[in-house]
Amino acid sequence: MTDAAVPPPSPTLEEDSEVELRRLLLPDPNLLILSPPPSAVDSNYVHYFIADFLKPGHDQYIYRHANGLCVIGLAPTHASLSEGGVTSVDFNVGKSDRSEIKVTGKRKKNAQLLEPNSALCKVYASDNIYIARCCIKGSLLEVNNRLIKEPGLLNSSPNIGISKFRRVNVQHKGDWRLCELEFLISIRALSSVLISNLS
Amino acid sequence: MGEECMLEKQLVEESIRQSGLPCHALRDLLSIGVCPRCIFRLFGVHGDVYSCLSLSSSLLWSVLDLSNGHEEATDCKVHEGSSSPQDLKVGPEFCVVCWGILQLSYDEQAQQTFDLVASTAQLVKGEGFEIDSFSLEVSVPPIILGNERSVWLYMKKRYGSESRFQDKFFSGSISVKDALRFSITKSLEEMLAVKVAVRSFHIRFTYTHSDASSKISLVQGSRTDGHKKQKRGDKELLEGIDASDLEINKESFGLDIAEQDRIFQVPPAKVNQPCKVTTLCYRTPVYVGGRYLKYSRNVSQTRWIIDEERMGETSVEEIIGNLTLSILKADSYKFHAAGREDIDVRMLGSGRPFLVEIANARSLSSHTEFAELQEKINNLEPRIVRVKNLKEVGVDAWTILQQGEAEKQKQYAALVWISRSLEDEDLKCMSSIKEMDIIQRTPIRVLHRRSPLERKRMIHWMRAERIHGSKQFFILHLCTQAGTYIKEFVHGDLGRTHPNLGSILGCRAEILQLDVTDVKMDCFNS
Numbered sequence: 208m209t210d211a212a213v214p215p216p217s218p219t220l221e222e223d224s225e226v227e228l229r230r231l232l233l234p235d236p237n238l239l240i241l242s243p244p245p246s247a248v249d250s251n252y253v254h255y256f257i258a259d260f261l262k263p264g265h266d267q268y269i270y271r272h273a274n275g276l277c278v279i280g281l282a283p284t285h286a287s288l289s290e291g292g293v294t295s296v297d298f299n300v301g302k303s304d305r306s307e308i309k310v311t312g313k314r315k316k317n318a319q320l321l322e323p324n325s326a327l328c329k330v331y332a333s334d335n336i337y338i339a340r341c342c343i344k345g346s347l348l349e350v351n352n353r354l355i356k357e358p359g360l361l362n363s364s365p366n367i368g369i370s371k372f373r374r375v376n377v378q379h380k381g382d383w384r385l386c387e388l389e390f391l392i393s394i395r396a397l398s399s400v401l402i403s404n405l406s
Numbered sequence: 407m408g409e410e411c412m413l414e415k416q417l418v419e420e421s422i423r424q425s426g427l428p429c430h431a432l433r434d435l436l437s438i439g440v441c442p443r444c445i446f447r448l449f450g451v452h453g454d455v456y457s458c459l460s461l462s463s464s465l466l467w468s469v470l471d472l473s474n475g476h477e478e479a480t481d482c483k484v485h486e487g488s489s490s491p492q493d494l495k496v497g498p499e500f501c502v503v504c505w506g507i508l509q510l511s512y513d514e515q516a517q518q519t520f521d522l523v524a525s526t527a528q529l530v531k532g533e534g535f536e537i538d539s540f541s542l543e544v545s546v547p548p549i550i551l552g553n554e555r556s557v558w559l560y561m562k563k564r565y566g567s568e569s570r571f572q573d574k575f576f577s578g579s580i581s582v583k584d585a586l587r588f589s590i591t592k593s594l595e596e597m598l599a600v601k602v603a604v605r606s607f608h609i610r611f612t613y614t615h616s617d618a619s620s621k622i623s624l625v626q627g628s629r630t631d632g633h634k635k636q637k638r639g640d641k642e643l644l645e646g647i648d649a650s651d652l653e654i655n656k657e658s659f660g661l662d663i664a665e666q667d668r669i670f671q672v673p674p675a676k677v678n679q680p681c682k683v684t685t686l687c688y689r690t691p692v693y694v695g696g697r698y699l700k701y702s703r704n705v706s707q708t709r710w711i712i713d714e715e716r717m718g719e720t721s722v723e724e725i726i727g728n729l730t731l732s733i734l735k736a737d738s739y740k741f742h743a744a745g746r747e748d749i750d751v752r753m754l755g756s757g758r759p760f761l762v763e764i765a766n767a768r769s770l771s772s773h774t775e776f777a778e779l780q781e782k783i784n785n786l787e788p789r790i791v792r793v794k795n796l797k798e799v800g801v802d803a804w805t806i807l808q809q810g811e812a813e814k815q816k817q818y819a820a821l822v823w824i825s826r827s828l829e830d831e832d833l834k835c836m837s838s839i840k841e842m843d844i845i846q847r848t849p850i851r852v853l854h855r856r857s858p859l860e861r862k863r864m865i866h867w868m869r870a871e872r873i874h875g876s877k878q879f880f881i882l883h884l885c886t887q888a889g890t891y892i893k894e895f896v897h898g899d900l901g902r903t904h905p906n907l908g909s910i911l912g913c914r915a916e917i918l919q920l921d922v923t924d925v926k927m928d929c930f931n932s
Binding site for chain 1: 825916
């Protein structure tokens with residue numbers, strides 16, 4: 208949502224309420240300029256990216272909401288998203304099936320506390336298996352179980368997200384691994400340039 | 407002066423007749439320390455005798471002496487400790503039944519005659535209450551019932567054969583509370599210049615006594631079912647039991663006769679101090695209702711403060727509440743509304759029903775011009791809030807507000823952008839949607855404080871309105887079930903609301919602005 212650049216016209220008390228309503232609903236032309244406008248995901252979350260988490264090519268993102276909840280997902284530069292894309296997603300990561308969690312209540316009972324290195328799910332793309340990780344320490348509230356039936360969503364909707372987390376402590380500022388998307392794209396571009404030069 | 411004396415004497419004589427007690431029984435009661443008002447009330451006497459200011463044990467003695475034919479010339483006002491040969495009959499200073507409550511006399515701290523009526527009138531004026539009536543509430547230590555029972559047992563022992571006044575004791579006896587009301591109502595009405603009526607203004611007298619609590623612990627110790635009550639403190643028990651709740655016909659306090667005899671002396675024991683009284687006056691809550699409109703996108707509905715920092719410029723609650731508070735000269739307010747909207751969402755159209763509960767208003771609500779208050783609120787600069795149909799409502803208003811909330815439909819207007827051009831088919835598609843079910847998982851933006859649930863909601867209808875000169879922006883009018891998250895319906899909340907506008911149109915959709923245009927409820931419409 209965007210703030211109105213110009214304050215709305217002052218309502219006058221004598222106006223008929225129907226007329227007043229129509230007048231108030233006229234959109235501020237300033238809002239119609241920006242197309243596309245910032246999306247809900249852009250405005251409400253701070254975007255962090257991690258390159259090569261534990262393994263090269265494993266780029267992920269963390270979208271942090273103002274209320275402390277984080278959405279973890281595969282960055283657009285993740286290796287699985289090239290060459291045809293993701294074909295299957297499996298939340299069964301050995302110890303437990305992450306899609307089986309049932310978190311209830313305001314206090315989020317049964318939310319599993321996980322470490323940055325904990326596995327979230329297995330992502331299958333062509334012949335390779337990638338493991339998506341938590342990247343942060345926090346309690347897992349929810350996974351995107353639509354990905355089980357529609358793994359293709361990871362290819363088409365970059366922001367679809369894999370899971371939602373509640374952060375345990377808020378110390379991301381000092382984390383040198385976190386970066387912005389532009390930086391991520393640029394270093395990816397750089398590395399592919401380097402590789403081509405070597406060969 | 408002489409005439410007053412005569413009237414009072416006549417009243418006393420009439421009351422003696424009404425009580426049905428023989429003179430020797432009356433003298434007996436006086437000598438064990440029961441005050442005249444208690445004597446009269448326990449034996450079912452009604453009348454103006456209670457409000458006689460000079461009604462005291464000495465007066466009763468003198469009337470009894472006279473009526474018995476003793477020709478001693480006694481002055482109308484017989485003072486305590488007068489040189490009457492019946493000096494010993496004057497008895498203990500404080501009534502052994504009511505512990506001074508009905509003697510309206512002694513304030514230990516001030517060491518002087520305490521005028522309950524005068525001090526109450528002063529309190530009312532001092533607090534600045536504008537009143538058109540008053541009603542009295544009295545709270546007394548329940549142990550007084552035990553004292554009454556002791557008197558009854560004493561009478562039974564001494565006059566067992568004369569059963570007529572036993573009947574009176576049970577069927578006709580008047581409670582301490584009622585007797586107190588009889589005693590002071592007329593004087594208070596005079597001093598406050600209004601009549602007694604159970605309306606909004608209440609005066610509460612709370613009587614306490616230190617001996618009462620020690621007796622209560624004795625009672626608690628003896629109770630067979632006392633183990634539950636013992637967990638509560640003495641104070642709670644005192645407050646919980648109302649003297650009028652316990653019927654004197656049943657075994658008092660759930661004890662049998664032997665136990666009662668052990669705890670309550672017969673005749674009742676004397677006390678060194680009277681009850682202390684605390685006077686409190688208050689007004690019952692005033693309810694002011696209406697509908698509000700919110701024109702600002704930076705004002706929350708209720709006060710919103712995080713970590714000592716305020717979010718938003720101000721709140722609807724404060725704008726309406728503060729002005730209402732000052733016009734009614736009240737202590738505090740509570741704001742209730744039928745649902746709420748986000749800080750960046752305007753409330754337009756018919757407005758949202760709300761209720762302000764005003765505590766302890768000093769001004770009379772019936773003397774308040776609510777139309778004027780409405781004008782004042784609406785004329786505040788900057789124009790953030792507008793109020794309609796402001797008026798006083800009844801206590802049931804809160805329930806009406808609550809009931810309507812979950813059932814009713816709400817109408818909105820949203821400024822929407824989609825990732826491709828808006829086609830005519832899209833307009834048709836959206837208009838054709840009627841009563842569509844959607845499933846919304848708890849939006850991420852509130853997930854930190856709400857349960858993770860899947861909520862089924864309904865979109866009743868939708869209508870898209872093109873914006874002149876724009877291909878991808880349009881205004882979406884929609885009507886939904888109460889409790890639907892509109893923003894999440896438009897942008898999909900990372901796929902957690904399904905179906906959403908984007909999935910319906912087959913593209914990406916974003917919401918830029920939202921306004922509530924109608925809250926369809928049957929209240930505060932005029």
